[in-house]
Amino acid sequence: MELFRVYRFEAAHRLPAVPPGHKCSRLHGHSYAVEVRVRGPVRADAGWIIDLGDLDLAWEPLHRLLDHRYLNEVEGLDNPTSEVLARWIWRRLRPALPLLTEVGVRETCTCGCVYRGEDEPDANSVTRGQR
Numbered sequence: 001m002e003l004f005r006v007y008r009f010e011a012a013h014r015l016p017a018v019p020p021g022h023k024c025s026r027l028h029g030h031s032y033a034v035e036v037r038v039r040g041p042v043r044a045d046a047g048w049i050i051d052l053g054d055l056d057l058a059w060e061p062l063h064r065l066l067d068h069r070y071l072n073e074v075e076g077l078d079n080p081t082s083e084v085l086a087r088w089i090w091r092r093l094r095p096a097l098p099l100l101t102e103v104g105v106r107e108t109c110t111c112g113c114v115y116r117g118e119d120e121p122d123a124n125s126v127t128r129g130q131r
């Protein structure tokens, strides 16, 4: 079974790699929504996969790094596209959440991306075991 939680944060960014004149080269902001998913068996003793509070504990340090920030100034986010941000979040959540299967990042109601660890060195073993 899968368990998910949606976290929100507000941040500003600009995209430095877009062509000249692209609107996203200008400073602007988003109300980001991040969906964190874990997959595992429902423990018979607890009736849950893991406590949602454990997801909150893993997310909290990232919220402090991202909320009301200029993302381009955050280490590792000099080109803060949704894709780069999703991978950045994955790499910081995964050590605390071994059951992590997906990080979804939405910049607006109509766009976003999902990262499932496919760029990670152990991606084959992760996806083979969990999909």
Ligand SMILES: Nc1nc2c(c(=O)[nH]1)N=C([C@H](O)[C@H](O)COP(=O)(O)OP(=O)(O)OP(=O)(O)O)CN2
Residues within 6 Å of the ligand: 015, 024, 028, 080, 081, 082, 083, 107, 108, 111
């Ligand atoms: N593959 C990606 N493309 C774009 C990203 C991204 O992260 N990955 N990001 C942006 C910008 O951040 C932009 O703010 C979002 O652009 P857009 O989809 O145009 O959003 P709007 O709300 O401005 O959409 P409108 O339809 O113009 O209202 C761009 N591309």
Ligand SMILES: [Zn+2]
Residues within 6 Å of the ligand: 013, 024, 028, 029, 030, 107
């Ligand atoms: Zn943007």
